[in-house]
Amino acid sequence: MRLILLGPPGCGKGTQAQRLTEKYGIVQLSTGDMLRAAVKAGTPIGQKAHDIMARGELVPDDVVVAIIAERIAQPDAKNGFILDGFPRTVPQAEALDRLLEEKGLGLDAAIELKVDEGILHHRIQKRASEMKARGETVRADDNPEALEKRVHAYRLQTAPLVSYYRNHGSLRTVDGMAPILDVSAAIDRVLEAPKGAKAKPGKAAVPARAKVVARKRTAPAGRRKPAKRAGKAKARATGKARAVRSARKRVVKKTRRKAINKARRRG
Ligand code: AP5
Numbered sequence: 001m002r003l004i005l006l007g008p009p010g011c012g013k014g015t016q017a018q019r020l021t022e023k024y025g026i027v028q029l030s031t032g033d034m035l036r037a038a039v040k041a042g043t044p045i046g047q048k049a050h051d052i053m054a055r056g057e058l059v060p061d062d063v064v065v066a067i068i069a070e071r072i073a074q075p076d077a078k079n080g081f082i083l084d085g086f087p088r089t090v091p092q093a094e095a096l097d098r099l100l101e102e103k104g105l106g107l108d109a110a111i112e113l114k115v116d117e118g119i120l121h122h123r124i125q126k127r128a129s130e131m132k133a134r135g136e137t138v139r140a141d142d143n144p145e146a147l148e149k150r151v152h153a154y155r156l157q158t159a160p161l162v163s164y165y166r167n168h169g170s171l172r173t174v175d176g177m178a179p180i181l182d183v184s185a186a187i188d189r190v191l192e193a194p195k196g197a198k199a200k201p202g203k204a205a206v207p208a209r210a211k212v213v214a215r216k217r218t219a220p221a222g223r224r225k226p227a228k229r230a231g232k233a234k235a236r237a238t239g240k241a242r243a244v245r246s247a248r249k250r251v252v253k254k255t256r257r258k259a260i261n262k263a264r265r266r267g
Contacts, residue, residue, distance in 0.1 A: 090164060
C-alpha cells in the first residue's frame with residue numbers, strides 16, 4: 001500500500017498516518033519529522049532548513065525530493081509507505097511520479113483531509129499545549145504568525161495538488177472535520193471500496209444524511225420544479241431516441257430481406 005496524506009497544517013495528517021501504519025504494517029514517511037530530526041542533529045540539511053521552517057515557509061524542492069528518494073529506497077519501505085507532508089508542490093509530485101515509475105511502483109491513493117481553515121489555529125494551539133504539558137519542546141512553527149504563513153503556503157503551493165491527483169484518478173477526499181475515529185473510519189471506507197467503485201472526484205466521504213442536508217441547503221427552492229421538468233424533458237428525449245433507433249433497425253432488416261430475396265431469385 002502506497003498512500004499520500006494531503007491537507008493543510010494541523011488537518012490531522014500525522015494523527016491518521018500513525019493509525020494507518022499500524023493497520024497496514026507500512027512505514028510513515030513524514031518530511032516534517034525528518035527535517036526536524038535533521039535540524040536537531042545539526043546536519044547540513046538541518047542547518048539549511050532551520051530558519052525556513054521556523055518562518056513557516058517551504059524547504060526547497062530539491063532538498064525534500066532527495067530526502068524522500070533516499071528514504072523510499074530503504075528496505076522497510078518495500079512493503080509500502082504513507083507519505084505525510086510530501087509532496088507539497090507540483091514539482092515534488094512530478095518528482096515522486098518519476099521515482100515510483102523508475103521502481104515500477106504505483107500509488108494506491110492520495111487522501112485529502114478536507115477541513116475548514118478556521119479549525120487549524122485551534123488544533124495547532126491544542127497540540128502545542130499538549131506538548132508543553134508532556135514536557136516536550138513545542139515546535140518552532142507552532143505559533144500564530146508561523147501558522148498563518150504555513151496556511152498561506154498551503155493555499156498557494158500545495159492546494160493545486162488536489163487537482164493534480166484528481167486528474168491522475170487517485171484522489172480520495174475525506175471529511176477531516178469529523179472526530180478522529182470517524183475520519184479513520186472514512187479513510188478505511190475509501191481504501192476498502194472496490195477499485196471500480198472509486199469515490200467521485202472531489203466528493204467528501206461524508207455520511208449520507210449530511211449529504212442530504214447539504215443538498216437541501218444548496219438547492220434554491222425556485223430551482224426544484226424546473227429540475228423535475230428537466231427530468232421529464234430528458235425522458236421525452238430518451239423516448240424519441242429509442243423510436244429513432246427502432247426505425248433504423250426496421251430499415252436495416254427490410255434492406256437485408258430484399259437482398260436475400262434478390263439473391264434467391266437469381267438462383
Ligand atoms: P509538517 O511537519 O509536515 O507540518 P504540517 O504539514 O504543517 O502539519 P502538522 O504536522 O502541523 O499537522 P498534521 O496535519 O500532521 O496534524 P496532526 O495530526 O499533528 O511540516 C512542517 C514544516 O516542514 C513545513 O512548514 C515546511 O517548512 C517543512 N516541510 C515539510 N515537508 C515539506 C515538503 N514536502 N516540502 C517543503 N517543505 C516541507 O494534528 C494536529 C492536532 O489536531 C493534534 O493535536 C491532533 O490531536 C488534533 N487532531 C487531528 N485530527 C483531529 C480531528 N479529526 N479532530 C480533532 N482534533 C484532531
